[in-house]
Amino acid sequence: MDPRTAPVPRYGDGSLADLLPTLASGLGVPGLEAGLPLEPADRVCVFLVDGMGWEALAAHPEEAPFLTSLLPSSLGGSGRPLTSGFPSTTATSLASVGTGLPPGAHGLPGYTVRNPDTGTLMNQLRWRPWTDPHLWQPHPTVFRLAHAAGVATCQVTAPHFEHTPLTTVALSGGTFHGRLAAEERMDTAAERLGAADRTLVYTYYAELDGHGHRYGMDSDAWRGQLQYVDRLAQRLAEQLPPRSALYVTADHGMVDVPESPQFRFDFDEDWELSAGVASLGGEGRMRHLYAVPGAAGAVADVWREVLAGQAWVATREEAVALGWFGPRVEDRVRDRLGDVVVAMNGNAAVVATRREPNESALIGMHGSATSAEQMVPLLEVRT
Incomplete structure (x- = not known):
């Protein structure tokens, strides 16, 4: 598949990275531009549901009657979705939300990526191995800018997120309110929203994504969530x-990957896929391939042949030029990207059953550029 045909996120006027700058600009925070057609409000709350893609939500009106009723309000009343950015994965998307920057600027371009300083793979969701968060992502969050501008700013989420590196680099600023029960998060978010004349509140729910990973979206467990x-x-x-x-x-949508080998290409068992690859980054639906010196071109050719019709395969230079990671990629970020970047199409995945046994066992996966993964709602309620 020609990488030029891969959908590119609407960076600048329709992506998650444009959300908080638009909202904060409407609150009078200087230096930020409004990229989305949203009317300003004095008190703004963002409720982010991990894994709730636009297509999956639209396909389940009986399970979500309230949210379904809000679909026409999405993206300023246009009834259209946002795009998550690429790759469509939690660490990348939360960094885009919190910093207001595309992945090529904030520098969290995947689930696992290579640290150019050490040559080792870094898991950017779990932050392993440890890397100084402020060096890895030096840009200020929109929450910090809003707090400095006098907006009462806070995050209301599970207590264990308070001191994580991902929170530090993506969501820090203002005050943190840890609430274990999701209902209490909603109540606290509403309370904090009314605590001052200008407020910016963020709250989060993770379990829909977790149930999708474990049981798939075609499950009673996911529908119950x-x-x-x-x-x-x-x-x-x-x-x-x-x-x-x-x-x-x-932060992203999701697709169910069937158990059949024709949908699960096993990197650890396929000598063609593993030939010339020094380390395998990313996740099942989106892979960063770090080639042995001089082998990048051959690796790209082989992956295009093996995954013909199942993936968009681009060299790093092609992916950067096509804008997959944003309109520009900062120099400190460039070598974190794979020498070859692979975005799966359809319902297939490249798993690694020996080196990634837990991730390879998942049913629901995400990370690629398909509409099911990349399109997310922006539903609005105003008072």
Whole structure:
């Protein structure tokens, strides 16, 4: 598949990276541009549901009647989705949300990427092995800029996220309110939203993504979680104080990968795929391939042949030029990208059953450029 045909996120006027700069600009925070067509509000809350893709939500109106009723409000009343950015994975998307920057600028371009200083793979969700967060991602978060501009800013999420490196580089600024129960998060978010004349509140729910990974979206467990998310969103919406805007969004969507070998290409068992690859980054639906010196071109050719019709395969230079990671890639970020970048199409994945046994066993996966993974809602409730 020609990499020029891969969908590119709408960086600048329709991606997750454009959300907080638009909202903060409407709150009077200087130095930020409004890239999305959203009306300003004095009090703004972002409720991010991990793994709630636009297509999956639209396909389940019975499980999510409240959220379904808000679909016409998406993206400023246009009824259209946002794009998550590339790759469509949690660490990358949360960094884009919090910094207001595309992946090529904030520098978290995947689930696992190579640290050019050490040559080792770094898991950017779990932050292993340890790397100085401020060196890895030096840009200020929008939350910090808003707090400095006098906006009452806070995050309301699970307590164990408070001191994680990902929170530090992507979501820090203002105050942190750890709440274990999701209902209490909704109540606290509404309370903090009304605590000052200008407020910016962020809250988060992770379990829909977790159930999708473990059981797949075609499962009662996943559908039950979506029903719960619907009730949470309605609970929060019904408590909004005056002059508020609530935005319900997500970091990515998801696809179910069938168990059949024809959909699961095993890197650890396929000598063609592993030939010339020094280390395998990314995740099942989006791979960074770090080639042995001089082998990048041959690796790209082989992967194009083996995955014919199943993936967009680009060299690093092609992916950068095509804007997959944003309109520009900072020099400190460039070598974190694979020598070859692979984005899966359809429902296939490249697993690695020996080196990644847990990830390879997942049913629901994400990371690629397909609409099911990349398109996310931006639902709006105003008072």
